[in-house]
Amino acid sequence: MNRRGLLIGATLASVLMTTAAFAATELSMWYHGAGNPVEREILAGIIADFNASQADWSIKLEEFPQGAYNDSVTAAALAGKLPDIIDVDGPNMPNWAWAGYMAPLELPAGTLDNFLPGPIGEWNGTLYSVGLWDAAVAMVARKSTLDEFGIRIPTVTEPWTGDEFNAALEKIKASGKYEYPLDLGMAWTGEWYPYAFSPFLQSFGGDIVDRTTYKTAEGALNGEAAVKFGEWWQHLFTDKLAPGTSQDPADRDSGFASGKYAISWNGNWAALGALTAFDDTLFLPAPDFGHGPKIGAASWQFGVSASSQHKDGATAFITFALQDKYLAAFSDAIGLIPPTPAAAAMSKNYKEGGPMAAFYELSKVQALVRPVTPGYVVEAKVFEKALADIANGAKVADTLDAAADEITADIEKNKGYGL
Amino acid sequence: MxxxxxxxxxxxxxxxxxxxxxxxxxxxxxxxxxxxxxxxxxxxxxxxxxxxxxxxxxxxxxxxxxxxxxxxxAPVGLFLFNSVLVTTVTVALSLFVCSLAAFSFTFLSWRGREVILAIIIATLIVPFETIAIPLLMVVNNLPWIGPEGLTMGWLNSYHVQIVPWIADGLTVFLFVQYFKDLPRDLIEAARIDGATSFQIYAQVIMPIAGPVLATAAILKFLAMYNQYLWPLMVTQSEQFRPVMIGLQYFFxxxxxxxxxxxxxxxxTIPVLAFYLLLQRAFITSIASTGIKG
Incomplete structure (x- = not known):
């Protein structure tokens, strides 16, 4: 080789080696928030910060609309094309972990020490996912309305009892001032039903499934407490205390603000709208039907896919994203509940005295995650149908018996989901 | 009075x-x-x-x-472009392939054509949902030669949204039904004049197949434009998503x-435009079907 060739070869080799040294490994990340530009902007900012903060990994974001996300993940899993970092709705996580879509998430010790319970995605004693926020529901009402009807304003330490709550609804209904005293959001179907309504069942002492074993729904979904819940649930509709399954979605969106409903059972994501509508809006805790006031917990979370070849890089990104400043940024932008006290203190809505601080407290005190089992995806649908049927007049005990049988049969068919 | x-x-x-x-x-x-x-x-x-x-x-x-x-x-323009591209290419290829198949079934003599036609028509009763997952596995393992050379797997592409839909039982059936009623003399005369089968197809049959082309095109266009489940399964990148997946961005x-x-x-604009474009031929097709009935 002549001198010129040697020079060219050496130059090429050095360029290649330098490029190799600086080329970050690309990690794919799937996210359910397509169509939500605000949320996207924050996530894109975190990714840009992470990519700039180190040279080993580069995150590439792929967005999906929420309504199509779960099916897309299932299809990708079948095709063996899952990304490195996966976004998962909290209650679905056990199913995806059980199905082999997700790998255990090994965060540095102490990372989740101050987290609210909802965003921590554990199944079978193993952490699989973690959320950058939580969501909570509350009884949304106007102070002036409660004062007008002489209804006590409940607190986290002293919520309404079931009797108090029922009496309040009857009193408002008797006035004839509202189309319905209570809006439960029956127009929202799907996950809203188990998320928003199973806490009522749990407060009565029942549950969707027996959480001590996760092997049966018998006794939990059709026991004495569950039947009491079912009868209470049905009377809300037969006595015209709440609009039923035929509720117009438009009324769900605007009924509280337009004065159709006195009290609305709604989430923190709708809180900013309620605060804009009335300056005396209150976010009140769930009533206590005997076994403590309960609300749902766990929203979307991030985890590492089982097929990822770079689990360390994926975990590094998730750890990076859990910084309080990012948790507060999500909260400020879209009203989500920050999962740590420090992030809450940094946020404009959830800091002490903030307009939505009540939700943070509710998440801390009343939150109960939905059944943590791979069978939940089936249980949620069975529960939704049972509640809709009961609301439409089906016999309570028979409907709950059938639902419990269906859930138990599914668990048996899947050999206990490995439990 | x-x-x-x-x-x-x-x-x-x-x-x-x-x-x-x-x-x-x-x-x-x-x-x-x-x-x-x-x-x-x-x-x-x-x-x-x-x-x-x-x-x-x-x-x-x-x-x-x-x-x-x-x-x-949402990138509305991109979604519209994707849908119009996938739909028009599929419709064009489908009209060509299915009409060729129908020509073969109707005018050519070969052993087993009735049986094969019956099988093709029988696919009409098979819901897509039942074959969606096997089809996904198939396309995920097929090779493709494109600008990047030979690649394995078709996911995240335009061709995965086009190729599996080119041939379908309904379009073949529509063409067969139309071709059956055409006068045989036309074919015989062309044969006597020394035309090949493809010449008869291209120069004798297709020029008078306007009504069935319009009907098949409109039906295929609507079916393709309204696709949801398949693109949801095979497009993981926004770059290839069609309008119906895009609708989910708003919910x-x-x-x-x-x-x-x-x-x-x-x-809705592309659908209306396409229908208006072919409206006259479509109505002619429906009307002539009515007269025959």
Missing amino acids: AALRSFGARPLGLVLRYALLIAVALIFIFPIVFMVMSSLKPDQQLLTDTSSLRAFLPVGDISLDNYFAAFRR QLNIAWGEVMAYLSLI
Whole structure:
């Protein structure tokens, strides 16, 4: 080789080696928030910060609309094309972990020490996912309305009892001032039903499934407490205390603000709208039907896919994203509940005295995650149908018996989901 | 008197007939009017107007804000481009392949053609959902030669949305039915003149197949344009998503209905344009079918 060739070869080799040294490994990340530009902007900012903060990994974001996300993940899993970092709705996580879509998430010790319970995605004693926020529901009402009807304003330490709550609804209904005293959001179907309504069942002492074993729904979904819940649930509709399954979605969106409903059972994501509508809006805790006031917990979370070849890089990104400043940024932008006290203190809505601080407290005190089992995806649908049927007049005990049988049969068919 | 009655009955019948037709037309056109009018209104007004006739009128606070917002929320232009590209290419290839197949079934003699035609037509009763997962596994393991050379797996591409839909039982059936009624003399005359089978197909049969081409094109266009499950399964990248997946971008927890209506109005435009383009031939096809029936 002549001198010129040697020079060219050496130059090429050095360029290649330098490029190799600086080329970050690309990690794919799937996210359910397509169509939500605000949320996207924050996530894109975190990714840009992470990519700039180190040279080993580069995150590439792929967005999906929420309504199509779960099916897309299932299809990708079948095709063996899952990304490195996966976004998962909290209650679905056990199913995806059980199905082999997700790998255990090994965060540095102490990372989740101050987290609210909802965003921590554990199944079978193993952490699989973690959320950058939580969501909570509350009884949304106007102070002036409660004062007008002489209804006590409940607190986290002293919520309404079931009797108090029922009496309040009857009193408002008797006035004839509202189309319905209570809006439960029956127009929202799907996950809203188990998320928003199973806490009522749990407060009565029942549950969707027996959480001590996760092997049966018998006794939990059709026991004495569950039947009491079912009868209470049905009377809300037969006595015209709440609009039923035929509720117009438009009324769900605007009924509280337009004065159709006195009290609305709604989430923190709708809180900013309620605060804009009335300056005396209150976010009140769930009533206590005997076994403590309960609300749902766990929203979307991030985890590492089982097929990822770079689990360390994926975990590094998730750890990076859990910084309080990012948790507060999500909260400020879209009203989500920050999962740590420090992030809450940094946020404009959830800091002490903030307009939505009540939700943070509710998440801390009343939150109960939905059944943590791979069978939940089936249980949620069975529960939704049972509640809709009961609301439409089906016999309570028979409907709950059938639902419990269906859930138990599914668990048996899947050999206990490995439990 | 009888003449008067006859004279009076005719206009009355005509008026009744037109009244009925106008009523039916209004039933069909009202949803489209509602959609377009709602796309021009802010959400609060849109929801309030749904309980009155104002829902069908351009009244109140009218603007194009929802359209601008829709473009900010989702890459609407990209979705429209993807859908129009996938749909038109599929329709064009489908018309060619299925008409060729139908020509073979109708005019060529080969062993087993009745059995194979029966099998193809039988696929009409198989719901796509039942074959979706096996089809996904197949396309995920097929090779493809493109600008990047030989690659394995078709996911995240235009061709994965096109190739599996080129041939379908309904389109073949439509062509077969149409070809069966064409005079055999045409074919025989062409054969005597020394035309090859492909020449007969291209120069004798297809020039007189306008009505069935229009019918098959419109039906295929609608089926392709409205695809949801398959693109959802095979397009993981936004770059290849069609309009129906794009619709999901607008269904957040607090739905902006004005934006939904604006998006729906936009994605309806290609369908209406395509239908209007082929309307005359489509109606001719339906009318001629009626006469035969």
